[in-house]
Amino acid sequence: MNSLLSKEKPGIREIWKKRPLIISGPCSAETEEQVMETARRVANTGQVHVMRAGIWKPRTRPGSFEGVGSQGLEWLRHAKQETGLLLAVEVAKASQVEEALRAGIDILWIGARTTVNPFSVQEVADALTGVDVPVLVKNPINPDIDLWTGAAERVAKAGIKNIGLIHRGFSSYGHTEYRNAPLWHLAIEMKRRNPDLPMINDPSHICGRRDILFKVAQKAIDLNYDGLMIESHIDPDRAWSDANQQITPEQLSSLLNRITWRREMAGSEELHRALEELRNQIDHLDDELMEILSQRMRIAEKIGEYKKANNITILQTSRWNEILNRAFNKAEDLGLSDEFIKKYFDAVHMESINHQTKIFHG
Numbered sequence: 001m002n003s004l005l006s007k008e009k010p011g012i013r014e015i016w017k018k019r020p021l022i023i024s025g026p027c028s029a030e031t032e033e034q035v036m037e038t039a040r041r042v043a044n045t046g047q048v049h050v051m052r053a054g055i056w057k058p059r060t061r062p063g064s065f066e067g068v069g070s071q072g073l074e075w076l077r078h079a080k081q082e083t084g085l086l087l088a089v090e091v092a093k094a095s096q097v098e099e100a101l102r103a104g105i106d107i108l109w110i111g112a113r114t115t116v117n118p119f120s121v122q123e124v125a126d127a128l129t130g131v132d133v134p135v136l137v138k139n140p141i142n143p144d145i146d147l148w149t150g151a152a153e154r155v156a157k158a159g160i161k162n163i164g165l166i167h168r169g170f171s172s173y174g175h176t177e178y179r180n181a182p183l184w185h186l187a188i189e190m191k192r193r194n195p196d197l198p199m200i201n202d203p204s205h206i207c208g209r210r211d212i213l214f215k216v217a218q219k220a221i222d223l224n225y226d227g228l229m230i231e232s233h234i235d236p237d238r239a240w241s242d243a244n245q246q247i248t249p250e251q252l253s254s255l256l257n258r259i260t261w262r263r264e265m266a267g268s269e270e271l272h273r274a275l276e277e278l279r280n281q282i283d284h285l286d287d288e289l290m291e292i293l294s295q296r297m298r299i300a301e302k303i304g305e306y307k308k309a310n311n312i313t314i315l316q317t318s319r320w321n322e323i324l325n326r327a328f329n330k331a332e333d334l335g336l337s338d339e340f341i342k343k344y345f346d347a348v349h350m351e352s353i354n355h356q357t358k359i360f361h362g
């Protein structure tokens with residue numbers, strides 16, 4: 001493609017509004033050839049708006065590949081010239097912001113290991129003052145949405161108008177299905193608090209492996225996310241970082257083709273009425289559930305009074321096990337998952353304990 005044609009490609013203003021916004025490219029820029037071939041194959045899918053590539057890599061442990069540094073920006077510039085793809089890179093320091101902007105990078109993102117550190121976020125934000133560039137803020141590695149919000153606020157205070165959020169999952173101890181637990185409810189709550197900020201899902205860093213990327217991407221789309229960031233590499237097994245989770249641009253294309261895309265609200269009056277009717281029923285049931293829970297707490301308080309009068313402990317482990325076992329047995333017939341029942345009863349039990357503690361100590 002010649003440079004005249006690439007100039008006619010949509011610019012960042014237009015691309016920023018695309019829904020779903022699709023960002024893809026390698027975890028890290030490795031060599032000029034790898035960047036160029038990735039860009040060509042990613043552009044060939046015709047489904048990707050922005051190419052990502054890590055230039056400076058914040059690695060959890062020292063000694064792993066830490067990125068090619070500034071020279072990679074030049075490779076990315078060539079890739080953009082040739083393919084017209086817009087570019088996104090991660091920045092963690094003022095000098096990186098300055099270099100990335102000088103190289104014409106279109107979108108900057110703040111990585112999960114940076115969002116946790118207000119000093120670093122503030123340094124990045126200060127370097128962004130007076131600049132007109134979209135910034136994506138990844139969730140912090142720990143499940144703390146105030147830190148995530150704080151990072152977005154620091155960027156907003158620097159005058160950045162186009163801010164987006166990336167949900168990349170949260171570290172947890174021990175081995176799970178995911179590299180980073182999605183904790184969907186935290187991203188949903190973040191979106192509720194910041195309805196104007198686009199929320200992009202990053203299945204690659206949530207999954208850490210290829211076989212469940214589709215499942216997570218589809219779930220994000222079902223939950224009305226505004227876009228996806230998925231790592232792609234020309235030779236995933238030999239990637240210098242995050243090899244297990246990367247897919248080829250062609251595999252990315254078939255993953256995107258398999259997704260059932262959804263609209264937030266379809267048009268017809270009839271559908272609106274049907275949904276409203278069902279939502280009314282839900283509101284009604286939620287009210288009833290809360291009233292019943294309140295009754296349950298009153299009874300727990302009465303039990304608390306007996307316990308206090310007889311000087312016995314609030315927590316009775318055998319009784320707690322009995323409650324849980326009864327609930328698990330019943331839940332199966334009712335079509336409720338064990339996972340939900342455990343969380344629900346943990347919360348109810350904790351609330352009961354709190355009510356009884358008040359009875360004990362006033």
Ligand code: PEP
Binds near residue numbers: 110205
């Ligand atoms: C990345 O996008 O390659 C990256 C390092 O991600 P995160 O900050 O989510 O770990």
Ligand code: MN
Binds near residue numbers: 028231241242
């Ligand atoms: Mn990565």
